[in-house]
Amino acid sequence: MRFESIQQLDERRAFLRDARGRVKHRVIVCAGTGCVAGGAFEICAEIIRQAREAGLDVEAELAPCGGEHENGGPDYVSASGCHGFCQVGPLVHITPEDVLYTRVKLEDVPAIVTRTLAGGQVIDDLLFVDPASGEHQKGREDISFYNKQHRVALEACGVIDPESLDDYLAHGGYAPLVKALTSMTPEQVVAEVEGSGLRGRGGGGFPTGRKWRSAIKARDAHGGTMYVICNGDEGDPGAFMDRSIMEGDPFKVVEGMTIGAFALGSAHGYIYVRHEYPLAVKRLRKAIDAARTAGLLGDDILGTGFSFDIRINRGGGAFVCGESSALMRSLEGQMGEPRPKYVHSTEKGLYEQPTVLNNVESWVSIPPIIEKGAGWFAGMGTEKSKGTKAFSLVGKVNNTGLVEVPMGVTMREIIFDIGGGIIGGQKFKAVQTGGPSGGCLPESLLDTPVDFDTLTAAGSMMGSGGMIVMDERNCMVDVAKYFVNFLIQESCGKCVPCREGLPQLHAILSRICEGTAVAEDIGRIHALARVMETASLCALGKTSAYPVLSTLKYFMHEYEEHIRDHRCAGGVCKALITYSVNDNCTGCLLCKKACPVEAITGEKKKKHAIDPGICTRCGVCESVCNDNAITVE
């Protein structure tokens, strides 16, 4: 249905809220990419089918939950976006009881239907087991991964059905747009965003309000068509915040952009989505179509005379297209290469017109800022970094997943309280933030508050929010080499320092990892990095040496050990390590059978031996050994 007026929208919302109030159990099956891979869609369909078969009153959509239902109301079962706790998916969350089932399989569906939905019992076996205490924890309120978070951008992710406009409306969606359209001027919207202190969530941290204002100023001075763009070309290794938002709350992306377009006087919006995010594209497309049909996008939105529409553009598979000027060239159908930004894109952006480009997380921060006010947002976070920030917490940490915390929380809290510490009780070594433009921070900086400026001062950066945790079995030279290699693949090749400098940086790092480097190579890295930083054309090149520089700064001893002692403490660099059998060996023959090059000799129940001349350091023996009998040095 098309809402011709705000009154019609309000009436529909009232009806949907009433319907929501009648729901007995809200069953939400996480259908973020990770859980979908684990069979979430099948689990969701199966819950609906079996519950109906069992005679339960089940609805798969919100609207039919309205009206009179017997037995205290229907159960509303649907999929949702990412719940964040990817480590233990697929997840099934049941409210109002707040029961969270983890690692759910199709075989668990009968029990969920009969025991929980029909019987009102909690299935202990499906609850999350806290790795520290061994305790079974019932729901989000009990699990430290959840209860230490503060969700703003991710607030509705995993709570609503991302493919249902009804669910979004019942959740309060489009109330902020209505507020902006009816009781605010475009100038007031800009002022509100400015006052909130929101800084760009894509990594740079440029104040969003100021960006909007300079675009308006440029348009007023030189005329032209204003464009708004949502940058969904997330590509940092280990980062999936934006994907989760686009998959889990696509209407809010659309609404945020619509409010922005109203403030900026724009009629044309683009969402540039990474090619490798098909589910995000599908859900965004559904959201745009649904919003258009409902009169929330397109001509004369809600009968107010304001018109705005959005098109989706799929990225071409290049990391550099996350850089704003390259993204705009790519949108125009040209090669995705950055251009010098001496003239800002707010002045001459897409098609040389004034353009505002914001990241996904920035756009979804707009509706709550308009609804709750600048003061509410500015009340969270630190003095210069307001609000909250979503991170994807990955690597050697117990609870990997998507987390959101107020700015200013320390990395220790994120990694140890929310993340549950390091896997297998190993020792923490470093945390990498900011993706390939960021850096690795050591344990001594774990109490650093996470905000734009302190991370930059520490030699890393906020970036878009990837957080990769590393333990003693990681080699920091190897990590630096990994990121440099990533950037070699992703450099566009337009400017010489980045295109030619990265392979040379890689060559030096390879020498270090192979034990053929000399002490002067450290100086060579610094000299080359300095030129790459000052002379490269875009941020990708300028920051491309940061992973190397930050590891040099905090883990210089590892570089020195590689060069001087030919030793890799992490046991990673193949040329510098040897595998040997220690006295834990029980003579089980497992490693001997597994070794692909027959480097292991030994008899049953006698200690085995590895011939270092034949051994290729593949690590298979270590992974099959049950007795911790393989030493890597």
Add this chain to the structure above:
Amino acid sequence: MLLTIDDTRVEAREGQTLWEVAAENGIEIPTLCHHEALEPRGACRICMVEISNPKWPGWSRLVTSCVYPAEPGLVVRTNNDEIHEIRRTIVDLLMARCPETGPVLELGAKYGLTESSFVKREQDDNCILCGLCVRTCEDVIGACAIGVSGRGAIKKVGPAFGVGSKTCIGCGACAHVCPTGCIQVIDEGGKRRIPRWGVEFELVRCPESGMPVSTREHIEFVRKRVSVGREVLETAPEMKRKFYARKVASEGHM
């Protein structure tokens, strides 16, 4: 507007880049990706200069002079230790890629480099990926016969899928703008070959002198765009004078 380049007060027009202003005033800033027929691109990064402004004491910044717009009052320094180091490193990097490319070696000599201090890169040829040929073909000629494939260090210039392009007219403009001479245009035996792009053309001969003029495709391409007859276009440059002299003699005008 007035600005200062290397202690000299110079006049600049709105829309000019720092590189253009410097060049106009006889101040040379090295570059490997600039051509007056094309929009500047800021790719080689050799033309970096330092800018400062008396309005903001203590503030200075390194910028690419070929794309930075001239601003009134700007103070530009075209060389200092840091700029020298940047240029030297960039040339050093290019020498690792193209150890036999003349202009790179000449520039290297200026910075005291006889060979690269970096690891020699594996490569097929002496292309420095400045992109001038591609942009000339597309933006100036309009033939779009060559483009760029791949990205980063393995980026390559050439026709799509490495197969000689049907849209190539064999005009040779790409070779004309190439700063390294790595694009060869070979006219012999009544044919023109550009081996790098995998194309070969018949050359049209001047009816008067028998001299090869250009390719049929090139002549037709030009004929569609200018109101000059084929008889002129197919005439060798030396013969054109005679042609026009006869025309003026018989018709009283060109």
